[in-house]
Amino acid sequence: MLKPLIIAGREIRSRLFLGTGKFSSSAVMARALEASGAEIVTVALRRVEFDNPQDDIIAHIDQKKYLLLPNTSGARDAEEAVRIARLARAASGWNWLKLEVTPEPNYLLPDPVETLKAAEILIKEGFIVLPYINADPVLAKRLQEAGCAAVMPLGSPIGSGRGIKTADQIRIIIAQATVPVVVDAGLGLPSHICQAFELGADAVLLNTAVAAAQDPVQMARSFKLAVESSLAGLEAGPMSEGEAASASSPLTGFLR
Amino acid sequence: MSPFQDIINSQNPARIRTNIRNATTGQVKALLETVSSGAVPRSEDISILVSPAAGELLEPMARLAKAVTLRRFGRTIQMYAPLYISNYCSNSCVYCGFNIHNKVNRRTSGPGEILSEARLIKNQHLSQLLLVSGECPAEAGLDLLEATSRDLKGMFPSLSIEVYPMDTPDYARLYQAGIDGLAIYQETYDQDLYSIVHPAGPKRDYQYRLGAPERGAAAGFRQIGLGSLLGLNDWRVESHYLMHHAAYLMKHHWKSQVSVSFPRLRPAAGGYSPEFPVSDQELVQMICAFRLMLPDAGLVLSTREPAELRDNLIGLGITKMSAGSKTAPGGYLDEQGQPAEGQFNVCDDRPVDEVARSIRSKGYDTVWKDWDQGFEKQP
Numbered sequence: 001m002l003k004p005l006i007i008a009g010r011e012i013r014s015r016l017f018l019g020t021g022k023f024s025s026s027a028v029m030a031r032a033l034e035a036s037g038a039e040i041v042t043v044a045l046r047r048v049e050f051d052n053p054q055d056d057i058i059a060h061i062d063q064k065k066y067l068l069l070p071n072t073s074g075a076r077d078a079e080e081a082v083r084i085a086r087l088a089r090a091a092s093g094w095n096w097l098k099l100e101v102t103p104e105p106n107y108l109l110p111d112p113v114e115t116l117k118a119a120e121i122l123i124k125e126g127f128i129v130l131p132y133i134n135a136d137p138v139l140a141k142r143l144q145e146a147g148c149a150a151v152m153p154l155g156s157p158i159g160s161g162r163g164i165k166t167a168d169q170i171r172i173i174i175a176q177a178t179v180p181v182v183v184d185a186g187l188g189l190p191s192h193i194c195q196a197f198e199l200g201a202d203a204v205l206l207n208t209a210v211a212a213a214q215d216p217v218q219m220a221r222s223f224k225l226a227v228e229s230s231l232a233g234l235e236a237g238p239m240s241e242g243e244a245a246s247a248s249s250p251l252t253g254f255l256r
Numbered sequence: 257m258s259p260f261q262d263i264i265n266s267q268n269p270a271r272i273r274t275n276i277r278n279a280t281t282g283q284v285k286a287l288l289e290t291v292s293s294g295a296v297p298r299s300e301d302i303s304i305l306v307s308p309a310a311g312e313l314l315e316p317m318a319r320l321a322k323a324v325t326l327r328r329f330g331r332t333i334q335m336y337a338p339l340y341i342s343n344y345c346s347n348s349c350v351y352c353g354f355n356i357h358n359k360v361n362r363r364t365s366g367p368g369e370i371l372s373e374a375r376l377i378k379n380q381h382l383s384q385l386l387l388v389s390g391e392c393p394a395e396a397g398l399d400l401l402e403a404t405s406r407d408l409k410g411m412f413p414s415l416s417i418e419v420y421p422m423d424t425p426d427y428a429r430l431y432q433a434g435i436d437g438l439a440i441y442q443e444t445y446d447q448d449l450y451s452i453v454h455p456a457g458p459k460r461d462y463q464y465r466l467g468a469p470e471r472g473a474a475a476g477f478r479q480i481g482l483g484s485l486l487g488l489n490d491w492r493v494e495s496h497y498l499m500h501h502a503a504y505l506m507k508h509h510w511k512s513q514v515s516v517s518f519p520r521l522r523p524a525a526g527g528y529s530p531e532f533p534v535s536d537q538e539l540v541q542m543i544c545a546f547r548l549m550l551p552d553a554g555l556v557l558s559t560r561e562p563a564e565l566r567d568n569l570i571g572l573g574i575t576k577m578s579a580g581s582k583t584a585p586g587g588y589l590d591e592q593g594q595p596a597e598g599q600f601n602v603c604d605d606r607p608v609d610e611v612a613r614s615i616r617s618k619g620y621d622t623v624w625k626d627w628d629q630g631f632e633k634q635p
Binding site: 050080087105107212 | 294326327329330332383413478511512513552553616621624625628630632
């Protein structure tokens with residue numbers, strides 16, 4: 001049996017985390033959430049209308065059912081990320097945070113220096129911090145030392161759907177991790193999910209792959225199945241990968 | 257002088273025209289393949305995508321532009337509205353309703369009027385506001401803009417300006433006051449033509465205007481909007497320069513998001529008729545070309561364009577639209593008497609909720625808020 005996924009002392013039912021951006025409507029988003037079976041759901045705080053209790057995105061996420069993981073996307077430096085987190089907590093009491101510091105607006109790659117700086121501040125303030133990072137094993141270690149509850153290395157740039165291009169680095173991160181590793185960004189196909197779990201990831205986070213699909217709800221369901229399939233395969237104990245074909249009747253059998 | 261001026265000077269206009277004219281459909285197809293494989297094209301490839309040859313392959317271009325937009329922006333359209341503060345202007349741009357020589361009603365809104373208009377806009381759910389003014393610092397200068405943004409920043413999570421060009425310290429003051437975006441269009445990158453269409457006034461200074469976007473980025477603005485006024489010059493050639501300008505800013509001011517607008521000249525006081533009118537087909541080609549060249553840039557379409565065309569461009573590269581716009585100071589107040597002159601005649605005059613409904617009926621969601629000034633460093 002796989003060990004349960006525990007983040008910050010909380011057991012997480014689903015190893016599929018889902019983002020809420022880019023959907024054609026909040027209603028479609030809500031149906032996709034349902035179909036994905038996700039428990040952890042990220043929301044871009046920059047899109048949330050804090051002064052509006054009927055905010056469209058938040059109103060469509062049943063917080064009894066889902067654990068809201070608000071993100072700081074759009075923050076250009078640690079200071080902005082920290083401000084976003086504080087404002088969100090003051091307005092809504094959210095304590096979990098997907099830390100994103102992406103000063104470059106095109107590839108949206110995370111700034112390692114500012115991410116670490118922000119994580120150190122926010123953890124001291126009691127936030128449960130899950131940082132979005134490039135697949136940099138040393139940075140992952142530094143963030144674990146700072147007290148992050150998980151690390152979220154990217155497979156390829158956000159929204160690119162290119163799959164896991166950073167496999168070798170992610171493998172090192174996983175091998176050295178003392179906290180759960182969530183592969184985030186760049187996952188476009190169900191097969192990418194399988195690859196992430198086969199690398200040893202604890203969970204995956206998706207958004208565009210679902211939201212930009214022709215049928216987001218159906219795609220969410222297909223990702224759910226990919227997660228189930230990957231995990232069932234791992235539990236079943238996969239055969240080990242060999243260099244070449246191995247004969248069922250060993251050639252050296254006569255030596256016995 | 258902006259270092260980008262050196263890039264402009266290093267371009268050979270004759271060669272640009274030849275490259276555009278001589279591009280082949282084979283080159284276009286190869287470039288579309290490159291883009292669809294996920295590779296990033298080179299800036300000079302814009303010539304291929306705005307060529308007459310590419311015009312023959314508009315349908316595959318549009319399909320790819322739609323896919324690229326969907327991947328990066330999802331099924332969403334950002335919404336904004338302009339608020340004109342003043343139509344006083346010391347320039348004599350031949351194409352503009354605010355031209356100093358036009359005998360039109362002039363007005364600068366006072367703080368109370370601006371607030372009233374802002375509330376009317378906010379009541380329609382719009383949260384991204386663009387403050388616009390003619391170039392007349394005595395009427396609508398830095399102090400007024402600064403005070404206005406301080407007044408409005410609590411109401412609007414995002415405030416941008418489209419006003420006369422400034423130095424970095426002045427932009428920095430506005431950034432501190434709550435402005436997070438700057439739109440400043442070069443109008444035309446052709447320096448000779450620029451002198452002809454801007455015969456007098458401070459706007460004659462081509463270089464000063466050219467350097468404004470990077471001065472704004474240096475001051476901290478998160479969003480930098482570029483554009484050529486379509487109709488002044490051959491749009492294909494303009495696209496080449498505009499693309500290089502965007503690429504230059506992205507490389508050198510990498511923390512600011514560049515967006516590109518496609519303002520086609522509209523009828524305005526003064527009766528200027530465009531030398532190089534841009535057809536719908538050509539406008540769509542230009543939008544698709546920029547989407548393929550700049551997969552991550554915001555592409556903006558205003559109410560200068562008719563409702564039907566705007567509806568059809570949802571998802572096809574365009575990611576941001578204005579709605580319910582009035583282009584004169586006081587325009588939202590719906591007062592009795594002589595209204596002030598607008599900068600141009602709005603073409604899509606549908607109310608905001610109707611535009612939003614139309615966007616949703618296309619299977620897209622409206623994004624009203626995308627940032628919050630509360631997130632910024634406070635002075």
